[in-house]
Amino acid sequence: MTDKQDDQSELVIEVLNQYLDYLQNSDQESCHGLRAVNPELKNLMACLDSLERLAPDAEDRNQETPALGPDDATQLLPGSSSGRSALQQTPEFGNYELLEELGRGGMGVVYKARQKDLNRIVALKTILSNQFASEEEVRRFYLEAQAVGRLQHSNIVSIHEVGQYLGQHYFTMDYISGGSLANTSPQMLSESSQTDFIQVASLIQQVSKAVEYLHSKEIIHRDLKPSNILVDESGMAYVTDFGLAKVFDAVLQGAEHDAHTQSGTIVGTPGYMSPEQAAGQLDDISVRSDVFCLGIILYELLTGVSPFKQNSPLDSLVSVIEGEPPLPHSLNSDIPQPLELICLKCLEKDPELRYQSACDLADDLERFIAGEPIQAQPAGLRHAFQRWFRRQPALVSRLSAIVLSTGIIQTVYSTQGVDFYYHLKIMTLFCLWGILALFFQWGLDHFRNQEKVRYCWVAADVSLLTGLLILADSPVGILLIGYPMLIVSAGLFFYVRLVFFTTVLSLLAFAVLVLSRPELTELWQYPVIYGMVLAILGMITAYQIYRVRVLSRYYELRRP
Structure with missing residues (x-):
């Protein structure tokens, strides 16, 4: 990247930061002035406007x-x-x-x-x-x-x-004096007894019937979450806050021109959206979007944890679109399997796989309460694997690569009679790689400091890949694709520093590999070019992540 491009990037970031300051000070006149002076940044500023409407107030986050x-x-x-x-x-x-x-x-x-x-x-x-x-x-x-x-x-x-x-x-x-479900939910499963689970199912059933009534009146709520469900002293639930509701027949009144309902606009609360909402695909929002949100609420009541809420709104949106929450019984082993299946059916990424209406959800909850068989069934093998991949993508991708590689190596050994001790060393290295992958995934699931686990996992990957390349028979040229793959996969975590760490570590490991394998230095220019490619790839990946983070930086600035 040239100095001129660097200066232009810094200028863009400076303008966007100034625009954020105006937004946070509610200075609409200055915002309008910046938009007029910088028409080429119109789309970025529109993104910031949309994200600003999602940003929680610092006071609201604390209480x-x-x-x-x-x-x-x-x-x-x-x-x-x-x-x-x-x-x-x-x-x-x-x-x-x-x-x-x-x-x-x-x-x-x-x-x-x-x-x-x-x-x-x-x-x-x-x-x-x-x-x-x-x-x-x-x-x-x-x-x-x-x-x-x-x-x-x-x-x-x-x-x-x-x-x-x-x-x-x-x-x-x-006026409902009991308070919102956000305040009362922690006490609902104090003993995790069957009675408590029936109480939770009954409450969600009430909400589901209310939501089904909304749908019958051609209204989609689009912002269902615990704070928008009130519970009185008798345990009766009430749905409120229709500020983001989509009225079907409002199109006839010109509501299709509403800035908040244009395609590409994110409408709702991060962590409590359906995937189609989080992706800004407003044309795909339907009654099944509300069913997904009801599943989020049910999950939170059963486990005490919001399934998609992350440290920042951006991470929450990514989690809703791509992630899969831990299975409810892994967080609360007392959860009845039928109630877990109902919850997971609501949380399907594909709307076609969810309950097709809030009424269907309410009926299945009624069956659970009555002790009758429910309609929701356990996922098949293929669908279970898809869920596992979304839940633990880093682990599944590594294990898949290890299984495929060991399968190929075992086939070669069986057909060509490779030296046994050489084969044993290679297979041992792959087994160690798989065991470490399981260990680091366990660390991500159980350790509070996930950042350190990620860094250690990346370091282990680079070290094991280098060891494999040192042991492997010549030529190793095609296997060098492993370093770029590790750099790109590090970008999936959306952390710039992790990408830089992986890039630097890969460059150092490649240098060790070159020193360990003299044949790689016969044409010295090729290792140099390869190292430059690794560095450029790392910078490109990190820059793309940085661009995304710039648009959500004001969230972090507003955190207490």
């Missing part, structure tokens, strides 16, 4: 809200004190007395309020940006109110009133 979850409203950006509305400075709001703030997140802010004329407690939701709200924000706010207003179901929070007070748009709905 759980007691009722309507933290993602039930529009978040405030850090340092934006002017964004605090007058609602937080006075308890009076027309016919309502504001008692406390319940949560803020995707679109607005929710308060616990007392309706004066009827003397009843309600939840009051407003647009956080009040008088500065755009026409699009107001339209989406009322679209949510209209979507909820026509729903009448015992497990869906009902809406009471829609209005405007002093330029502030609002609507009121049922």
Whole structure:
């Protein structure tokens, strides 16, 4: 890469960092100015705009809200004190007395309020940006109110009133005093008894029936998660927060032009999306997308762990699209197999393999509760292997390569009569490689410091490959493809430093190999060229990862 290209890259990064600062300070005028001056960065800035809508507020990450979850409203950006509305400075709001703030997140802010004329407690939701709200924000706010207003179901929070007070748009709905499932879920399996599992199945069944009712009214929720499910003192579940709901018939009203429903836009909460949502394939979102989200909630209730939530939103999205969570019984051995099968069927990557409706899910949960055989069946051998590969790709890819290589070597030994002791050394090296792969995968699954495990695994791979190349008979030319493969495979972890570490280690190992095999130095220019290719490949791989990380860097900047 030339100095001129380096300067251009640094300038792009500087502009994007400035754009992020404006976004985080809610300085729309400056954002518009940067977009006008840098039209060639329009697509990158659009990505940042989309990711900004997904970013959780630092305050919300540190504490759980007691009722309507933290993602039930529009978040405030850090340092934006002017964004605090007058609602937080006075308890009076027309016919309502504001008692406390319940949560803020995707679109607005929710308060616990007392309706004066009827003397009843309600939840009051407003647009956080009040008088500065755009026409699009107001339209989406009322679209949510209209979507909820026509729903009448015992497990869906009902809406009471829609209005405007002093330029502030609002609507009121049922107040559920028990709190969100995000707060109550840790206590649901305190003893992991059969009664507890039936209680979990019953709760998800209630939610499934509510979601099926939504689908019958041509509404897809698209943001189902524990904080959007409220549970009262009697154990009754309620679905809330329809800010991202997709109304089928809204297309007739021009909603297809909604910036939040354009193809390629990521809609939802990282870690609680279906694969088609995480990939921005909004045209593929269907009722089965909500079924996937119900599976995520069920998994979290059964294991106490969110199946796809990672250290950053970017990693969460990648996990949803490509990853497979650990089997539930590996985290809680008391989970009944039928309930685990129901959960895994919901979490199928292919929508065709999931329950085809929330009603089908509710029916299977009813069978489990009644002690009857369920429809979900264990995965076949091929599908089980696919799940294993998504769950542990590093291990499966290495074991597959080892098995294929040893099979070829054993065939050659059997047909050509290779020296036994030479054959024994090669096979021993491959067996050691397989054992170490199993050990390092175990470390990734059980050690908290996964970064050290990855580095040790890469170092072991490079060392074993070098040992194999030193022992192998001439010529070894084609086997040198192993070093580039290790560099590229290190990039699958999405860590720039790991790629550089693998590249440097591969260069050092190749130097040792050249010194150990004199025939490789007969034409000295070839080893030099090969080393340069390894270095360039490592830089290209690392740069591609860096480009992706630049777009998500502001997430890390906003972490406490």
